[in-house]
Amino acid sequence: MKRLWLIDASYIHAINLQLFGPNRRVDYLKLRHLIEQRFGDIWRGYYLNSVQNEAHEARDRFHGWLQSAAPIGPNLMVKLYGLKNERVRNAYCVDCGAKVDLQCPHGGGDHNLINQRQMGVDVGLATLALVHKERYDTLVLSSGDGDLVDAVDHLAESGKEIELAVFSAGVSTDLQARSDRVLWIDDHMDEVVG
Template identity: 50%
Template sequence: MEDRRLWLIDAGYLFNAQKTVSPYYNFDYLKLKEKLKEFGEIWRTYYLNSTSSPPSDTQDSFHKWLKCGSPAGPGIITKLYQLKSSPIRDEYCRDCQKKVTLVCPTDRNHTLLRTQQKGVDAGLVTLALTNINNYDTLILSSGDGDLIDAVEYLTENGKRFELLVFKYGVSTDLQSRADKIHWINDFADEVKRCD
C-alpha cells in the first residue's frame, strides 16, 4: 500500500531559517519538492504565509508561480493570511526585569507598530486535522513548538510525522516526536535557487 504524504509549509519559518545556510542563501520550492519526492510521492502540499495588504507585485508573482504545476512550478496550494499590526508602547527588558517605554527617535509622537504573522499556526493544525483520513504521513516545515499538541494527537492516532526543516529554530519537542527529520542544510546545494 502506498504511503500518502501531506506536506505543510510555514513559509515564514522557511524564509527566516534559510539564512542559517548563509546570509545570501535562498532555496527553490520546486527543487525542494522534487528532493522530498525522492523519499516518496507527496499527496498534497500546502504553503501558508502572512502577507501585507495588498501584497507587493513580487509577492503576488511568487505566489502565482507556487501554484503552477510541474514543470513550470511546484504545484503548491497557497493559503495567505493578512499580517496583523498592533501599536506598541513598551517592551519587557530582560536585564532590568521591567517594562520600558519605546519611543521613535525621530518624533516621540509617532506610533510604533509591531507586525505579526497571524493565522498560519491555526491553518496548519486545521489542515492536518481536516485531512486526517487522507494521508498516512505528515511532513511539516515549521519549527514552532506550539504545534506539539496537534502533532501528539496525530502520532497517537497512527500517523507518521516527519520534519523538513533547517538546522535552526526547530522545537526540540517537535524533533523528539519526528519519525524522520530531513535537514535541508544537508542538501542545501541541491535545492539552491539559481538567480
Template identity: 40%
Template sequence: MKTVWIVDAAYLFNYGKGRPNGIDYLKLKNELENANGGPIYESYYLNSTPDPATDAQNAFHAWVKSAPPRGPKMRVQLYRLKEMRSKCPSCSHTFDRQVQKGVDVGIATLIIKLAAQNVYDRLILTAGDGDFEDAVSYIKSDLHKEFWLNGAEASLSTDLQSYSDQVLWLDDMVPAIDK
C-alpha cells in the same frame, strides 16, 4: 503511501534569509520526494500577506502554485497581517508593526483535518514551532499517521522532534535547495 507536505512559509523564509539567494521551493520539494521514495500527494504553503499583496508577492504565489517543472505546485493559503503596537523597553517609544494572524491555527487545523479525512498516511511538516505539538500528537497517537519533520538544526522544536518518525534537516540539503 500518500504523503502531504505542509509548509510554514514564514519559517522557511527566515531560514532562507541566511542563505545567499534564499531557498528554492521546487528544489526542496524534489529533495523531500527523494527522501519520501516517491511523489508528494498534496503540498500546502501557509503564510500571511498584507492586504493588498504586492505585485512581487502575487507573482511569487502564482509561481508556488505552478506545476513542475515550472514550480512546486502547492496550494496557497494566505492570512492577513495584523497591526501590533509595541513599546521599546529602553526608551518607551511606541511603534506599530505587522505580525502574522492565524497561520499557526491554520496549519494545526489543516494537519488534523487532512488526517481525519484520511488524505495522507505520512505528513511532512516544514516548521519549527512547538505550538504544533498537540496537533502532531493527535495524528500520531490517535490517528496513527506517520510524521516527518523538516527544519533547521538551529530552530527546530525538540517537542516536535520527539514525535517525528524521521527528521529531514534543511542544513543537510544545502546546497541542493539553494536558489
C-alpha cells in the same frame, strides 16, 4: 503511502535569512524534489504565510509560481493570512531582562509604533493536518513551531507518521522528539538553493 506537506513560509524565510542571508533562498521546487527523493512522493502540499493586504506584483507572481504544476513549479496550494498590528511602547532586553521604552527617533513619543505579527498560520497548519487526516498516511511538516505539538500528538496517536523537513536551528525539540524522520534542510543547501 500518501504524504501531506505543510509549510510555514515565515519559518523557512526567517531561518534561511538567519543562516544564509538575503541572497540565498530556498527554491520550493527543489525542496519538493529533495523531500520526495528522501521520503517519497507528496500527495498534496500547502504553503501558508501572512502578508500585507496591499497588492505586490512580485509577490503575486511568486505565489502563482508556487501553484504551478511540475516541472514549472512545486504545485503547492497557497493559503495567505493577514498580519496583526500591535501597538508597542516597550520591549524586554533578552540579555539583561530590563524593560526598555521605545520611541521613534523622528517623532519621539508623539509617533505610534506598531509591530506586525503573523496571524492564523499555526491554526491553518493544524487545521489542514486534521481536516485531511483520512486522506494521507504521513505528515511532512516544514515548521519549527512547538505550538503544533498537540495536533502532531493527535495525528501520531491516530497512526500517522510524522516527518520534518526543517532547518537544524529554530525547530522545537518537542517536534523533533515526535518525528519519525527528519530531513535537515541546511545539510542540503546546495541542492535546494535557487
